[in-house]
Amino acid sequence: MRLGPAVVCDGFAEGCPWRVQTHVHDDHMADFERSKGLQDLVMSPETYALLVDERDVDLEYRSNLHRLKRGEKRVLEDASQLLLLPSNHMLGACQTAVELSNGRRLGYSGDFGWPLDQVIQVDELVVDATYGSPASVRKYTQAEAEACLFVLVCERVRQGPVHIRAHRGTMERVLTVLAGGIDVPVLASRRLIGEVEVYRRFGFAAADLIALDSNEGESALRQRSYVRLYSKGDGRGNEPVGGTSIACSAFMSGRDGHNDPLTMYSDSSYCVALSNHADFEETLAYVKATGAKRVVTDNTRRHGRELALAITDRIPGVHATPSTNKPGPRWT
Numbered sequence: 001m002r003l004g005p006a007v008v009c010d011g012f013a014e015g016c017p018w019r020v021q022t023h024v025h026d027d028h029m030a031d032f033e034r035s036k037g038l039q040d041l042v043m044s045p046e047t048y049a050l051l052v053d054e055r056d057v058d059l060e061y062r063s064n065l066h067r068l069k070r071g072e073k074r075v076l077e078d079a080s081q082l083l084l085l086p087s088n089h090m091l092g093a094c095q096t097a098v099e100l101s102n103g104r105r106l107g108y109s110g111d112f113g114w115p116l117d118q119v120i121q122v123d124e125l126v127v128d129a130t131y132g133s134p135a136s137v138r139k140y141t142q143a144e145a146e147a148c149l150f151v152l153v154c155e156r157v158r159q160g161p162v163h164i165r166a167h168r169g170t171m172e173r174v175l176t177v178l179a180g181g182i183d184v185p186v187l188a189s190r191r192l193i194g195e196v197e198v199y200r201r202f203g204f205a206a207a208d209l210i211a212l213d214s215n216e217g218e219s220a221l222r223q224r225s226y227v228r229l230y231s232k233g234d235g236r237g238n239e240p241v242g243g244t245s246i247a248c249s250a251f252m253s254g255r256d257g258h259n260d261p262l263t264m265y266s267d268s269s270y271c272v273a274l275s276n277h278a279d280f281e282e283t284l285a286y287v288k289a290t291g292a293k294r295v296v297t298d299n300t301r302r303h304g305r306e307l308a309l310a311i312t313d314r315i316p317g318v319h320a321t322p323s324t325n326k327p328g329p330r331w332t
């Protein structure tokens with residue numbers, strides 16, 4: 001996503017001095033190593049902390065990685081001004097706005113949830129189109145989806161161990177849900193416990209986690225009474241199979257369309273949709289709130305075209321076109 005001559009978001013561009021890293025999901029990390037060598041990188045302090053935790057420590061000693069607090073402006077060499085605002089998608093995720101020296105204001109939504117306290121004010125906007133199809137309207141609230149997960153875990157843990165899988169972003173919400181009070185130990189790898197420390201540092205409420213290989217962890221495993229969490233980099237685990245497995249999806253999912261956050265595959269296997277993306281109507285509300293008159297919908301996934309039509313059709317005075325980049329792999 002190019003925002004004027006000096007800034008590119010979540011990618012590398014030849015001759016472009018600045019890269020904004022909107023968040024740490026894999027589909028936004030393209031060419032990160034190349035950028036690290038050739039560009040100045042800007043990101044929120046939270047995103048920076050997650051990257052330092054996950055990747056080589058050399059990141060910490062680089063002078064071309066810059067932390068920009070969300071809501072603060074940074075003036076670049078060409079006198080354009082860069083602003084990041086929270087996007088309610090995962091820890092550190094942000095919307096990006098660039099005001100060029102001639103006053104033209106360009107923005108990129110990044111991946112975003114809705115509602116948002118603050119929305120970038122721009123003339124031209126690139127908007128994420130994850131739920132760009134009019135069919136993508138969530139019929140339940142995020143709080144209902146979280147309550148559904150809590151009830152399911154409480155119920156299933158009486159029958160034995162519960163295994164929960166979630167990607168970053170979704171895992172934050174699982175941890176908050178479990179902090180609501182689960183009577184058994186919550187086990188995780190030391191890797192995940194380290195990552196959760198980063199969340200806590202930034203004020204996140206999270207359930208207390210117990211390391212799998214600690215005494216307490218091993219005793220819970222023997223008694224077969226625990227909740228076990230798996231996230232990126234944790235593999236499948238090697239405990240005896242059995243118990244309940246719950247996948248927490250970052251996408252709306254399920255045979256029941258978008259009516260129910262819960263999908264039951266069997267009596268020991270479930271999926272709960274904890275989506276961190278605005279749905280179709282919410283995406284339109286976001287576009288309206290930015291004040292943009294020209295919009296490019298991110299057509300990396302399938303729905304850029306549909307969303308562009310809907311925006312042009314439903315928001316007076318706004319013209320939208322899909323981006324020309326090709327569909328890529330689907331990820332969070």
Ligand SMILES: [Zn+2]
Nearest residue numbers: 025027111332
């Ligand atoms: Zn994404």
Ligand SMILES: [Zn+2]
Nearest residue numbers: 023025111332
């Ligand atoms: Zn994302």
